[in-house]
Amino acid sequence: MSETIAGLLLDRLGDDHPGLLSRDRSRTRDEVVHESAARAELARALRVDGPFHIGVLLENVPEFILWLGGAALAGASIVGINNTRSGAHLEEEVRNTELQLVITDTAGLALLDGLDIGLSRDRFLLVDDPAYGDRVAKHACEPTRGPHDRCDHAAAAALHLRHHRRLQGGPLQPGTTPGARPDERREVRRAAR
16 A cells, blocks of 8 residues: 555556546546646756745636646645734745645636735746646656655645644644544544654
């Protein structure tokens, strides 16, 4: 059994069972892995020195899921940007996460417009930009197992806990992950040891 999110995704290569359903279309598990891998390659191509943190400011749309998978395959950490915050408070929260990229849409860009979050506009990917699909397609690849699909569980769990505390402003006990299933919470506890 795979021990990383990337490994769990790669285990689904060739699986034609439903993997992601939306109003617009249904993707097989294999398609989810391939689409996530393209986003991983795009993220790697845009990576700069420093922590590999990718901010995501999206509603519950397929792109959010595909970027979660892409980050896992690229060895990056996702930072969920809280769309209920605004102004200086949002600016401070996002700036402190040391993002390399922001994945959002036009509505999310409007929320961040005028804020100094430490990134220039060319570090934003807008999923509703007409050129976005072509940009992702240029990075399509055959997902493979390799050094890039491994991550340090303990470091990832510690980073998650630290960022959650900072972004949510409340305490989070080790081994608890909001919204996680019990088996996922056990994995975080094991990784945090």
